[in-house]
Amino acid sequence: MAPEVYALVPKRRRKVRTVRHALVDRTWILDIAGAPSALALWQYVQLWSRLNTMDWVWTTDGQCSTGERLARRGLPHAPECPLCDQSEETMTHLLTWCSFSRTVWFEVLSWIRSTYGPPSEGHFVEWWSQVVRTAPRQLRKGTSSIIMLTVWWIWKNRNAAIFDNAQLSVPSLLSDIKTEAQQWANAGARGVRQFLP
Numbered sequence: 087m088a089p090e091v092y093a094l095v096p097k098r099r100r101k102v103r104t105v106r107h108a109l110v111d112r113t114w115i116l117d118i119a120g121a122p123s124a125l126a127l128w129q130y131v132q133l134w135s136r137l138n139t140m141d142w143v144w145t146t147d148g149q150c151s152t153g154e155r156l157a158r159r160g161l162p163h164a165p166e167c168p169l170c171d172q173s174e175e176t177m178t179h180l181l182t183w184c185s186f187s188r189t190v191w192f193e194v195l196s197w198i199r200s201t202y203g204p205p206s207e208g209h210f211v212e213w214w215s216q217v218v219r220t221a222p223r224q225l226r227k228g229t230s231s232i233i234m235l236t237v238w239w240i241w242k243n244r245n246a247a248i249f250d251n252a253q254l255s256v257p258s259l260l261s262d263i264k265t266e267a268q269q270w271a272n273a274g275a276r277g278v279r280q281f282l283p
């Protein structure tokens with residue numbers, strides 16, 4: 087289901103963890119050795135969306151838990167979203183309702199000439215596949231890649247805001263996404279190239 091994520095988990099631990107078992111326990115995220123790649127993060131988002139029974143909360147020390155579990159253990163609730171300071175930070179919020187992320191999505195969708203609006207709450211992967219399906223055939227691959235890149239860069243910005251106190255800026259985030267898209271295109275990603283000058 088998510089080979090990249092799976093590959094990050096040390097071998098000896100794989101045998102004792104089913105995906106569901108791993109995902110409902112926050113130790114799952116601790117199994118991941120090293121920083122996730124864009125692809126691994128993407129697959130994680132897909133897994134999370136498929137097992138959409140709870141909302142993940144990312145705590146500032148990089149661990150992952152849910153608001154419900156935190157509450158049960160008497161721990162304080164999730165911190166505010168570092169991108170907008172307006173809401174509790176959950177994966178759903180970060181990718182969909184966050185005002186900062188929504189501005190990014192508006193810009194990205196207009197860049198890739200999509201008629202779709204930003205994702206709606208709780209159904210990120212369904213939204214993504216609709217945007218791809220409704221794109222002209224020759225643009226589908228590139229559309230899919232650009233959305234994946236955007237998820238990755240929203241995530242990187244979130245980390246930079248938390249760990250490096252970085253200033254957030256939509257234009258600079260968009261420029262980072264386009265620079266990386268150019269690198270992908272140079273490396274042979276033909277779908278992405280169609281959105282570049």
Ligand SMILES: [Zn+2]
Binds near residue numbers: 172185
């Ligand atoms: Zn937010």
